[in-house]
Structures are given as C-alpha cells and as structure tokens.
Amino acid sequence: MKFTITRATFIKKLNDVSRAISSKTTIPILTGLKLVLSDNGLVLTGSDADISIEARIDADSETNDLQIASTGSIVLPARIFNEVVKRLPDAKMTIDVQDNFQTVITSGSSEFTINGLDANNYPHLPEIVNPQPLQVPADVLKQLINQTVIAVSNQESRPILTGVHVVISDGQLLAVATDSHRLAQRTIELPAAADSQYDVIIPGKSLVELGRMLTDDIQTVEMRFAENQVLFVAGQTNFYSRLLEGNYPDTSRLIPTSSTTQIEFDAPALLAATQRASLLSHESSNNVVRLNLNAQDQSAVIYGNSPDVGNVEEALTFNSLAGDDLEISFNPDYMKDALQGFGQTTIEIDFTAPLRPFTLVPSEDHEHFIQLITPVRTF
Amino acid sequence: MKFTITRATFIKKLNDVSRAISSKTTIPILTGLKLVLSDNGLVLTGSDADISIEARIDADSETNDLQIASTGSIVLPARIFNEVVKRLPDAKMTIDVQDNFQTVITSGSSEFTINGLDANNYPHLPEIVNPQPLQVPADVLKQLINQTVIAVSNQESRPILTGVHVVISDGQLLAVATDSHRLAQRTIELPAAADSQYDVIIPGKSLVELGRMLTDDIQTVEMRFAENQVLFVAGQTNFYSRLLEGNYPDTSRLIPTSSTTQIEFDAPALLAATQRASLLSHESSNNVVRLNLNAQDQSAVIYGNSPDVGNVEEALTFNSLAGDDLEISFNPDYMKDALQGFGQTTIEIDFTAPLRPFTLVPSEDHEHFIQLITPVRTF
Known part of the structure; x- marks a missing residue:
C-alpha cells in the first residue's frame, strides 16, 4: 500500500474516525486505526467495539487529491499516528507500507x-443492507439527540436506561430517555417512512458521539437498522453503533395529562x-x-x-x-439540562402537585417535545 | 460597608486578586477574598501566604463608577463569591455587610x-517602602519571566533552585534559573537604577503568576525589595511575593566561553x-x-x-x-522550552563536545539572553 494525499483532507477524516478509538479498549488492535486502500479510494476505520466509524476518501474526487501508487491495508497505532500526521x-504526505507492516x-x-499491524486481524464491521433506509435532516437529528441524551442514566445498575428508546411507526420517530428521575421525549415526522416499523434502544454514548460528528456541512443522515446494530450514513462517513438488548420500560403513562x-x-x-x-x-x-x-x-x-x-x-x-398556589423543590441540574434543550424560546411548565412530576414544553408546540422532572421531597 | 459598582469593573479586579487565592491553603481565612472600603476607594486582597495580590478601585474615578454608602471591611468565601458575581x-451590583458579617x-x-468573616482576622501584608523603586517596562519583564522560569526546578529537594536568581547591580538586572540540567539567563539594562544593589531569589511560581497578570494595557512595573519580600506595582495592582532564603549557586562559570x-x-x-x-x-x-x-x-x-x-x-x-563534526543527544523537552523563549528569531547554537553543555543565543545579541542545555550520555 502506498499513497500520497493532502494532509488537511486526511486529517479531517482522521478526526472523524478517531472519535471511536479508545486507548482503554480490551482488544489491543482496536487502539489502532485501519487504513484500506483500493482503486476506489481510501477507507479509514476506528472502533471501540460499541461504536465503529468508517470514513471514505474517494479516488476520483479532484478535491481529495488522493494519488494511489499501490493498494493494500494496514493498522497503525492511532494515538501516535494522529500526533505524527x-x-x-x-x-502533502506519503504513506508507504513496507515489509513486516513497517509503515x-x-x-x-x-x-x-x-x-x-496486519489489517486482516482487525474485527469486521457488520454489513447492514436495508431495502428502505430512513432519511432524517442532520440538524433535526442533532437537536433530537441533544434534547434526549441529557435524561439518559449514567448508572450501569439498569443498563437499559443508559440508552435512548427509539420507536419508528406511522411515519413518526419517537425518542425517549429517562434515568427514572427525569424524562425527555422528542418526536419528529418522517413522512417518507410511513410503513417502517422499528423499536430499538441506542446507547446514549453512541448518540453523543454521533451528534458531535454532525457538523453543519452535513445535510441528511440515513438510518439503517439490523438485528443488533444501527448504521447512520452521513456523507462519506458511516457511523455504526450496537443496540442495547432488553425491553425499555413503558414511559407513556409517566407523562401527566392534566395540570x-x-x-x-x-x-x-x-x-x-x-x-x-x-x-x-x-x-x-x-x-x-x-420554587x-x-x-x-x-x-x-x-x-x-x-x-x-x-x-x-x-x-x-x-x-x-x-392555577393553584404551589411550593415545589427539585434538583436544579435537571432543570438546567432540560432548559438547555429548548434554546431561545418560550416554554410552559405544568404542575399538578408538590410531589408529582412536572413537565416543560415549548409554548408553540406541546406535542413534539416534552421534558419531565420529578420533584424532591424536602419535608 | 455598603457600595454599588459596575459588575464588569469589579470582575476585572476580582480576576486579578483571585490568582493568589488557593482552596488548598492551610490557613482557612486565606480561602477568602478581603474587601476594604474607605473614602478613597475599594481594595480587594487575595493571598496564599506566598503570593499576595492587592487591587485598588479608586473612588474618584468616573469609569470605575463606585458609589460608596458606608465604609468598612469583610472577608468573603472566594470561590463561591466569584461564581455569584x-x-x-x-x-450593577450592591454589596451590603449586615450583622454577624452576613453580606x-x-x-x-x-x-x-x-x-x-471578620476582616480583622486576615493576615496583614508587609509594608514595603523603598526610597528608590526600580522601573521596568512591563513587556520586557514579562519576556524575561517567560524566558527564565522554564529552567526553574520543580523538585523540592533543592528548594533554592525553584526560584529565579535576580541580581541588580551596575544598572543591569540579571535573572538566571537552573534545574541543574539546563540554565536560562537573561539580562536587561536599567539605566535609571545605576546605584541600586540587590541579590534576591524569587519563587518561580510567583513570577509565573506575575507574568500572567501583565496584560498589554500595563506599561511599566515598579519593583520594590524588602528583607524577605518583593513588591511589583503594576497600575492599580500590587503583587507581593516572599523571597527564597539561602545562597543561589554560582552559575556564571557553567556557561562555556568557547565552542x-x-x-x-x-x-x-x-x-x-x-x-x-x-x-x-x-x-x-x-x-x-x-542530533x-x-x-x-x-x-x-x-x-x-x-x-x-x-x-x-x-x-x-x-x-x-x-566546526567539528558532532553527534549529541539531549532531552527534546528542554530544547522545546528553550526555543519557545526565542520566538520568531534566528539563533546560534554553540557546542564543544558530545557530553558538554551547549548554548543557544539569539544571532543578533549574544550577550543578553542565553539558554544552556546539558546533553545526555547514551553510550
């Protein structure tokens, strides 16, 4: 394998896939970055077994400026390779793999x-072929992630709550997260996905990393689901996450209907x-x-x-x-997290009783976004 | 004590004195910020016993916008007070000290x-009166600090080497620091200080904090020395540091004279x-x-x-x-620290032998700035 490339082009892709690479992995080869060069172009892969990110640099693109001398593959130690590049x-830089994987x-x-290291020893990514991928505008998906992941549990005692429950049906995508003290729920319309049906739990950490990757230059994200994996395709980048197994609790009855x-x-x-x-x-x-x-x-x-x-x-x-007079106590950090999800807007807060959960919704739209906070008993 | 002030004015001074306040002090009242309000204005003081910083807000300045209702003093918990302000x-904000030091x-x-807390229990700062204070341009002093503190030792085994040795004589200020592996020496001319004679050791940490405080709006710094203290006066701010006691090793003979x-x-x-x-x-x-x-x-x-x-x-x-061919090995971090002190300039490096210290000087001026690095034996 030997190629020459503009360093800035390469660094952008390297940054994308490096999000998935952890130095704390138990699988040594995953501390490395995989490079695979074919006549079609270069593919960079990083993975921590939960998340895998694959970025393509096409051979035929003028702007990428990829000059291929010979095809092949290699795994390079990611941290030091990043610093070197x-x-x-x-x-410009040239990468040339010689004998014994010396690069x-x-x-x-x-x-x-x-x-x-030998790229043949790198774990394979799942192949996710989907007859009917879902298209979501990138900015809407990013907003949905930021609005829901705040309520994900960070305690491993109930692993299922460390994920965001995503339900797709009737042309809607509903995302809900709760750590049992608070809940965040966001719904978006997917008119083109009228007959798709999915019910999955995506790890909160995966969605946080996906959100960071969705920069302003990305218009649309394609979602494809498989047995235990989800694939987000954003431009030239594939983002894979494993799904959480188990049944997510029924959260619909937690949201009060009156106030x-x-x-x-x-x-x-x-x-x-x-x-x-x-x-x-x-x-x-x-x-x-x-309050x-x-x-x-x-x-x-x-x-x-x-x-x-x-x-x-x-x-x-x-x-x-x-309405009625009220004295209610709550964790201000839950309130801060919830309010940050609303941005520069007017919100309505609906209370029922000092010890019953209260809800926050945008004044303009009570249907598509709701934050729920459980108060604290102080007496 | 009661006063009203523009918050931005107050925050600038608060940031200055907060540099000296540590939450890790063994003297509990030093985790606080002292405020003293007289008819002349407000004085803020922060201290960690090694460094003390005093910032004045004059009553008669239009821009400060300090409205005094009643004079007095108080010590407030610095970390939380900073966050609140x-x-x-x-x-605008108003600070009003009421009964039992409740503010x-x-x-x-x-x-x-x-x-x-009662401000009467706050340690007193030394009074340093000096018949002939030394004036140094602030940008020159800041450069001198940055060029020398890099070579200060961070090991407490030889405490004297954690300071910068400052010698003032014959209208020159010489600053030198060494951790016994490398040495940095800078000389500046002080024509107005022809008959001043001082020989002191200033803790490196104090100089680092002083350097950070010397922003571009400060033109001149006045230096005053006392028995075991130095005072730097920069505009409306007084910066006190204790001096290190002991004899600094003679470093002049370490610098090679030929190459x-x-x-x-x-x-x-x-x-x-x-x-x-x-x-x-x-x-x-x-x-x-x-190399x-x-x-x-x-x-x-x-x-x-x-x-x-x-x-x-x-x-x-x-x-x-x-000159002669040479193969020499050294710690690259010493070289990086030394080179950063030179900025965008051309330097000369002079070697004598693979195991003898080598020196870096600006090509244009071999006299006023020198960095010395001891090589490493690798055979």
Missing part, C-alpha cells in the same frame, strides 16, 4: 517509520436564574432549590440555600401564571 | 446572602522539527533525541526513536554550520 512539515510516513524532509398550575417563561431567563440558585444548592448536601408560585400575587420566587455558605432568593420574570 | 443578572449581594431581582561547532537556525523551524522528533522519544523510556552535525557535508539530521513504536529522521534546514 498533525505535526508533519509539508502540506513509512514522509512529508517534506521528515521521515517517520511506524510499526503497523393544576401553569406558568410560562422565557427559557434562557429561567435557565440563568436556576443557575444562580444552584450556586448555593451545590454547596449543600442535598442539591435542591425551591414558590402564587397566581393571586402573580409572583414566582426561586430559593437556593446552603447552611454553610448562605442563601439566594430571586423573583422570577414570567409571561403568565395561572 | 459572574452570574448576577444586572450590569447581602443584590443585582436585578436576585439577592444573595453570603456568610462572611568547536556552531550552527545557526530559524528558531521556529528547529522547534517544529524537535517537536516531531519528541513524538517518538516520548514513547521511549529514555526521552532523548540525537548529527557534519560541516563538510553541510548536513544536520535529528533522530527520535522508540523501540515499540518506530523512529523518525529529519534533515534540518539551517542557515550556517561550521
């Missing part, structure tokens, strides 16, 4: 010889006030803030307290407040 | 009550090549790179090697090379 002196990387007057107190906020203003209140609750052993709502006085006040450090009290600005 | 909703911070509709091989490089190009070579030496148990110089062939080649990972070889570009 990024520090090379010239705009010579030349650029300008600099010549590195790196010990590689006794309703308040409308600008999400960024409430976020800022919650952050201030959390400065003191974080100093306390129980990380809780209190007092009084419709008659038209007042909403948030309180944070730390016996050692002090306390904070802030009268909140809101758009409207109706 | 930075998150307040309004451009109320209001801004917009947000009201924090923080438990403060057998001389080579001239562009510092940034040699830095980049050394960084590349160090990628592989860092993977090896002995972090060493090798081969041959004046007859006019060749200079740098080598890095890791038995596990691979090796690198690079022909260096240089401006001139004269």
Whole structure:
C-alpha cells in the first residue's frame, strides 16, 4: 500500500474516525486505526467495539487529491499516528507500507517509520443492507439527540436506561430517555417512512458521539437498522453503533395529562436564574432549590440555600401564571439540562402537585417535545 | 460597608486578586477574598501566604463608577463569591455587610446572602517602602519571566533552585534559573537604577503568576525589595511575593566561553522539527533525541526513536554550520522550552563536545539572553 494525499483532507477524516478509538479498549488492535486502500479510494476505520466509524476518501474526487501508487491495508497505532500526521512539515504526505507492516510516513524532509499491524486481524464491521433506509435532516437529528441524551442514566445498575428508546411507526420517530428521575421525549415526522416499523434502544454514548460528528456541512443522515446494530450514513462517513438488548420500560403513562398550575417563561431567563440558585444548592448536601408560585400575587420566587455558605432568593420574570398556589423543590441540574434543550424560546411548565412530576414544553408546540422532572421531597 | 459598582469593573479586579487565592491553603481565612472600603476607594486582597495580590478601585474615578454608602471591611468565601458575581443578572451590583458579617449581594431581582468573616482576622501584608523603586517596562519583564522560569526546578529537594536568581547591580538586572540540567539567563539594562544593589531569589511560581497578570494595557512595573519580600506595582495592582532564603549557586562559570561547532537556525523551524522528533522519544523510556552535525557535508539530521513504536529522521534546514563534526543527544523537552523563549528569531547554537553543555543565543545579541542545555550520555 502506498499513497500520497493532502494532509488537511486526511486529517479531517482522521478526526472523524478517531472519535471511536479508545486507548482503554480490551482488544489491543482496536487502539489502532485501519487504513484500506483500493482503486476506489481510501477507507479509514476506528472502533471501540460499541461504536465503529468508517470514513471514505474517494479516488476520483479532484478535491481529495488522493494519488494511489499501490493498494493494500494496514493498522497503525492511532494515538501516535494522529500526533505524527498533525505535526508533519509539508502540506502533502506519503504513506508507504513496507515489509513486516513497517509503515513509512514522509512529508517534506521528515521521515517517520511506524510499526503497523496486519489489517486482516482487525474485527469486521457488520454489513447492514436495508431495502428502505430512513432519511432524517442532520440538524433535526442533532437537536433530537441533544434534547434526549441529557435524561439518559449514567448508572450501569439498569443498563437499559443508559440508552435512548427509539420507536419508528406511522411515519413518526419517537425518542425517549429517562434515568427514572427525569424524562425527555422528542418526536419528529418522517413522512417518507410511513410503513417502517422499528423499536430499538441506542446507547446514549453512541448518540453523543454521533451528534458531535454532525457538523453543519452535513445535510441528511440515513438510518439503517439490523438485528443488533444501527448504521447512520452521513456523507462519506458511516457511523455504526450496537443496540442495547432488553425491553425499555413503558414511559407513556409517566407523562401527566392534566395540570393544576401553569406558568410560562422565557427559557434562557429561567435557565440563568436556576443557575444562580444552584450556586448555593451545590454547596449543600442535598442539591435542591425551591420554587414558590402564587397566581393571586402573580409572583414566582426561586430559593437556593446552603447552611454553610448562605442563601439566594430571586423573583422570577414570567409571561403568565395561572392555577393553584404551589411550593415545589427539585434538583436544579435537571432543570438546567432540560432548559438547555429548548434554546431561545418560550416554554410552559405544568404542575399538578408538590410531589408529582412536572413537565416543560415549548409554548408553540406541546406535542413534539416534552421534558419531565420529578420533584424532591424536602419535608 | 455598603457600595454599588459596575459588575464588569469589579470582575476585572476580582480576576486579578483571585490568582493568589488557593482552596488548598492551610490557613482557612486565606480561602477568602478581603474587601476594604474607605473614602478613597475599594481594595480587594487575595493571598496564599506566598503570593499576595492587592487591587485598588479608586473612588474618584468616573469609569470605575463606585458609589460608596458606608465604609468598612469583610472577608468573603472566594470561590463561591466569584461564581455569584459572574452570574448576577444586572450590569450593577450592591454589596451590603449586615450583622454577624452576613453580606447581602443584590443585582436585578436576585439577592444573595453570603456568610462572611471578620476582616480583622486576615493576615496583614508587609509594608514595603523603598526610597528608590526600580522601573521596568512591563513587556520586557514579562519576556524575561517567560524566558527564565522554564529552567526553574520543580523538585523540592533543592528548594533554592525553584526560584529565579535576580541580581541588580551596575544598572543591569540579571535573572538566571537552573534545574541543574539546563540554565536560562537573561539580562536587561536599567539605566535609571545605576546605584541600586540587590541579590534576591524569587519563587518561580510567583513570577509565573506575575507574568500572567501583565496584560498589554500595563506599561511599566515598579519593583520594590524588602528583607524577605518583593513588591511589583503594576497600575492599580500590587503583587507581593516572599523571597527564597539561602545562597543561589554560582552559575556564571557553567556557561562555556568557547565552542568547536556552531550552527545557526530559524528558531521556529528547529522547534517544529524537535517537536516531531519528541513524538517518538516520548514513547521511549529514555526521552532523548540525537542530533548529527557534519560541516563538510553541510548536513544536520535529528533522530527520535522508540523501540515499540518506530523512529523518525529529519534533515534540518539551517542557515550556517561550521566546526567539528558532532553527534549529541539531549532531552527534546528542554530544547522545546528553550526555543519557545526565542520566538520568531534566528539563533546560534554553540557546542564543544558530545557530553558538554551547549548554548543557544539569539544571532543578533549574544550577550543578553542565553539558554544552556546539558546533553545526555547514551553510550
């Protein structure tokens, strides 16, 4: 295998696949980056067994500037190879695999010889052929990921809750995550997928990495499902994730259908006030803030307290407040995570009782996005 | 004590004094920030016992916008106070010390009550009156610091070497640091200080913090020395550091006066090549790179090697090379630190023998700045 390429082109793809490579893997060859060069072009692969990322550099593209001398394959130690490629002196570099998988990387007057490994020993990626792949706009998918992964559990005691439950049916994609203290649910319309039916659980960590990879230059993402894998195709990059096995709990009955107190906020203003209140609750052993709502006085006040450090009290600005008076306590970090998912918009919060979960929805659309937070008992 | 101030003004000063405040201090009150308000203005103080920083906000300055309601003093927990001030909703804030050192911070509709401490229990800073303070341009002092602190030892086994030796005599300031493997020496002319005589050792950590504080808006720094303290006055900020006690070793005889091989490089190009070579030496148990110089062939080649990972070889570009052939090995990190101190300039490296220290000086000025590196025996 021998080829010459513009370093900047290569580095962009290298960064993409490096997301999947961990130095902490139990399978030594997965600390490496696989390069496979055929007449069609170069394929870079990185994997940590849960996530695998494959990036293609096509041979026939003018901009890629890939000059192929001979085809072949190699696995190179990813961390050091990354550092070497990024520090090379010239705009171009040549990679030449010689005897015993010794790989010579030349650029300008600099010549590195790196010990590689046989690419035949690298695990194979699943082949996922799907008669009817689903198309999702990349920006919508990225937003859906950011809005739901916040509620994923990071505790391995109930592994199923470390994933996002994705259900596709009736031309809709529903994504829901809960760590049993809070829940985030987002629905998007997929008109072209009317007769597709899927019910899968995608690890939250996989979706976080996928979200980071979805840069603004990517328009559409194609989703393909197999037995225990999902493949996201974004431009020249394939992102594979294993699926979680098991039954996700039924979350639909957790969401209250009625409320006794309703308040409308600008999400960024409430976020800022919650952050201030959390400065003191974080100093306390129980990380809780209190909200007092009084419709008659038209007042909403948030309180944070730390016996050692002090306390904070802030009268909140809101758009409207109706219903029963309420005093409710909650973890401000759950509120902050939820509010960040709404961005620059107006939200409605619906309460039923001091110890019953409350919900946050965009004022403009109560159907497609909902965050639910379980309050904390403080008495 | 009660005052109102523009938050941005206060935050700038708060950032300055916070450099000195450590949460790891053994003196609990030093985790706090001291505020003293007099009719002249507000003084903020932070200290970790080694370094103390005092920042003044004058009452009579229009831009400071300090409105004094009543004078007084308080010590507030620095970390949480910092976070609170930075998150307040309004451009202005009011600080009001009430009974039992309870301090109320209001801004917009947000009201924090923080438990403060009696400022009378805060350690006093030394008074350093000096009949003839020394004036140094701030940019020159900052450069001097950056060029010398790199060679300071971080090992407490010889505490004296954790400082920079500063000698002022004959209208010159000489700063030298060595960790016994390398040495950095910088001299600056102080024409106005012809008859000042000082010989002190300033902790390297203090100088690093001072350097960070010297932003572009500061023109001149005034230096005042006392028995065991040095005070740097930069604009409205006083920076105190304790001095190290003991005798600094005589370093003047370490610097060779003759050489057998001389080579001239562009510092940034040699830095980049050394960084590349160090990628592989860092993977090896002995972090060493090798330089081969041959004046007859006019060749200079740098080598890095890791038995596990691979090796690198690079022909260096240089401006001139004269003298005996040489093969020499050294720690590339010392070379990188030294080269970073030169910036975008041409340097001369002078060698005598494979196991004798070699020196780096700017091509244009061999007198005022010198870096010395001791090679490593590899055979």
